[in-house]
Amino acid sequence: MTTLLHLDASARRHSSSREAGDAVAAAWRASHPGGVAARKTGASL
Incomplete structure (x- = not known):
């Protein structure tokens, strides 16, 4: 499984x-349909 961490x-x-x-x-999500994308915002970094 491929993972993207979006900061x-x-x-x-x-x-x-x-x-x-x-x-x-x-x-990235379109080219990795089975992947997992996690997003963190500045307030939660």
């Missing part, structure tokens, strides 16, 4: 880095 460092919900990370994570 959000920006506290702003609509930051450019979050949007870029979301796009990468979406592409």
Whole structure:
């Protein structure tokens, strides 16, 4: 099983880095249908 750890460092919900990370994570999930994606936000790091 493949795992992606998606870390959000920006506290702003609509930051450019979050949007870029979301796009990468979406592409990863599409190419790894059996994979697991875990997301952590800046507040929980």
